[in-house]
Amino acid sequence: MARTRVRITSPVALSAALALVTGCGNGTGPETADGAPAAGKDGPVVVVTTTWEGAFAKAAGAEDVKVIVPQSVHHAPDYDPKPSDLAAVAKADFVLYAPFEPYAAKIKEAVGSKAKPVEVNLDNDPDKVKAEVDRLAALFGTRDAATRWKSGFDVEYAKQAEDVRAAWLGGKSPSAVTQVFTAWAARLAGATTVGTYGPEAVTPGQLAELSAKKPALVLDNAHMSTGTVLPDSGARQVDIVNYPGEDLDLLPVYRNAAAELKKAMSGS
The missing domain is CATH 3.40.50.1980 (Nitrogenase molybdenum iron protein domain)
Known part of the structure; x- marks a missing residue:
């Protein structure tokens, strides 16, 4: 990176x-x-x-x-x-x-x-x-x-978490690799985190180690992304946005993350 x-x-x-x-x-x-x-x-x-x-x-x-x-x-x-x-x-x-x-x-x-x-x-x-x-x-x-x-917040978070988990393929928690500032999105999705990376650049050794975990998802930080994190791994990469908009409303951050996660799990 x-x-x-x-x-x-x-x-x-x-x-x-x-x-x-x-x-x-x-x-x-x-x-x-x-x-x-x-x-x-x-x-x-x-x-x-x-x-x-x-x-x-x-x-x-x-x-x-x-x-x-x-x-x-x-x-x-x-x-x-x-x-x-x-x-x-x-x-x-x-x-x-x-x-x-x-x-x-x-x-x-x-x-x-x-x-x-x-x-x-x-x-x-x-x-x-x-x-x-x-x-x-x-x-x-x-x-x-x-x-x-x-x-x-508790009501909205619970709703978004339930919606994302309803989208699990085969009803099974997906495995995920996350950037250090996107671990919260894995929790929202109920995903099983098998590895993390960043904020420093991913080394060749890390690349091999994380790819070997065969994650279904890579939760990348949209604000620090340098492209595909685990090329040729077959993982679906999801860009997670941490920063709210000008309205300073934190809730849309969770709604948007949930929407992107559901899209990735559905394969669309």
Whole structure:
């Protein structure tokens, strides 16, 4: 798997932008007992790096959410933060980012005097999603909204899982090889995971080892794909999309994955 070249704004440019932002003055707002900034009367202002963090924030109950990386950017780490992005970061109550994002350190540097940086565990596994939603809701002061979202999520997830498993050929769980960020889709499908790969490039040795497992499915990461993962293995490759759309709704991610999985299992 080829490595992606990531462009990062130079430290000089970022420092200059940060100086402009902090020069405008933000003032330190009230804080909660744990040191987090207290939400205003209309809820916290949350700035997120991508729509993935944005969907977690929305699920947790945040209503004022600004996304830095446009949804049109297929591979979010390729994005080069602009000075206007850093200005938005400095004015937020909370700034959500993922540790694997190359610009995460620069985003944290741009956090203003009142903003609280929050590292998010981006994983669409249902248990991990609900744990993160609970954690964020505790920070935002939006527990009731998060509880309502989780209730709807449980119903929708159960429906999609049931639909996918009804499509098993011969009523038997399919075997699958997954990319490290798509293991959640194997769980949704009720598939038996026989191997994983990534995020580093697949070596010839791994290729031979994974092909020998004779998986029925390969669940590839659509955001990091370099083509057919196990050529000549006979496995059906399914591109799994992790990032939600601009509406920051996480549920369509599961619906779309379920549809692609059912299509692959039906052989269409």
